[in-house]
Amino acid sequence: MTLLSPGHVGRFAPSPTGPLHAGSLLAALGSWMYARRHGGRWLLRMEDLDPPREPLGAAENQLATLARLGLHADGPVLWQSRRHAAYAEALARLQAEGLAFPCACSRADLAATAGIHRGCVVPPPQDPRTGSVRLRVDDRPIAFDDEVHGRIVQRLASSVGDVVLRRADGLWAYQLACVVDDAFQGVTHIVRGADLLDSTPRQIALQRALGLPTPHYLHLPLRRDARGRKLSKSEGAAAIDGQNPLELLRAAWLALGQDPAHWPGAATPEAALAAAVPAFDPSRIPPDPVGGAIDPARHCDAQHSSELADKG
Numbered sequence: 001m002t003l004l005s006p007g008h009v010g011r012f013a014p015s016p017t018g019p020l021h022a023g024s025l026l027a028a029l030g031s032w033m034y035a036r037r038h039g040g041r042w043l044l045r046m047e048d049l050d051p052p053r054e055p056l057g058a059a060e061n062q063l064a065t066l067a068r069l070g071l072h073a074d075g076p077v078l079w080q081s082r083r084h085a086a087y088a089e090a091l092a093r094l095q096a097e098g099l100a101f102p103c104a105c106s107r108a109d110l111a112a113t114a115g116i117h118r119g120c121v122v123p124p125p126q127d128p129r130t131g132s133v134r135l136r137v138d139d140r141p142i143a144f145d146d147e148v149h150g151r152i153v154q155r156l157a158s159s160v161g162d163v164v165l166r167r168a169d170g171l172w173a174y175q176l177a178c179v180v181d182d183a184f185q186g187v188t189h190i191v192r193g194a195d196l197l198d199s200t201p202r203q204i205a206l207q208r209a210l211g212l213p214t215p216h217y218l219h220l221p222l223r224r225d226a227r228g229r230k231l232s233k234s235e236g237a238a239a240i241d242g243q244n245p246l247e248l249l250r251a252a253w254l255a256l257g258q259d260p261a262h263w264p265g266a267a268t269p270e271a272a273l274a275a276a277v278p279a280f281d282p283s284r285i286p287p288d289p290v291g292g293a294i295d296p297a298r299h300c301d302a303q304h305s306s307e308l309a310d311k312g
């Protein structure tokens with residue numbers, strides 16, 4: 001696997017499950033500002049690995065919205081739907097090294113046996129190109145220092161169990177595709193929503209298993225609706241594509257905890273963004289209002305489906 005670029009590289013990686021909303025804009029602007037403030041590059045990746053959940057034209061619509069907001073990537077968009085060979089290669093390597101294994105257990109099986117793979121003791125004959133495959137994890141603590149949330153520690157075996165890399169339906173799991181592509185794109189600094197905070201230890205375990213570097217992480221606060229729920233498309237968050245780009249950017253700037261006095265008056269989104277970069281201060285970004293610590297009670301599979309629904 002080749003790293004494409006030295007130096008600071010950030011990215012925004014939406015799933016095209018609908019139009020961008022205020023929550024995804026926060027991740028887009030936060031990652032853009034952070035990369036620009038550090039003189040880095042900013043890349044786009046379309047995480048289009050779940051066709052049944054992706055309305056026709058949603059990806060193009062998201063890209064058009066980003067362009068209208070003045071958030072232009074330094075290079076072509078990476079489409080995950082064109083990266084199957086890379087994921088297959090990573091999976092084959094993990095299996096060859098004994099770090100990943102085909103799994104015939106259902107979620108209910110594993111819940112009933114406290115994570116012991118009884119269904120895999122005598123595995124049914126399986127086509128190696130289909131069926132679920134998991135990364136074997138242990139219970140040594142995995143720790144990282146998030147720039148907003150501080151030190152995060154998680155023991156994977158007891159909190160989330162062996163990590164799904166390829167789903168039973170044959171689709172690539174988010175964790176595998178994300179890790180392989182962050183390395184492929186040479187991403188050094190990941191700025192994304194705090195809904196992915198408890199995916200990060202799993203991604204670090206996977207980076208280590210694949211011999212890939214671990215990026216620096218900053219998880220942004222989640223925007224919430226009037227009832228305190230996380231904004232997401234599935235909860236009916238309003239699409240932002242019809243709204244005034246300068247007003248949207250200013251609102252996102254404030255939601256990132258930035259100084260209102262430093263949001264410039266400008267005629268175009270591009271001019272406003274460029275003028276705001278020197279004032280962007282990551283240390284002003286507030287933590288997730290519900291607390292950034294990982295809640296071990298959250299179940300990995302439930303969490304996983306929400307990740308797929310709404311990543312930043």
Ligand SMILES: [Zn+2]
Nearest residue numbers: 103105117120
């Ligand atoms: Zn199993």
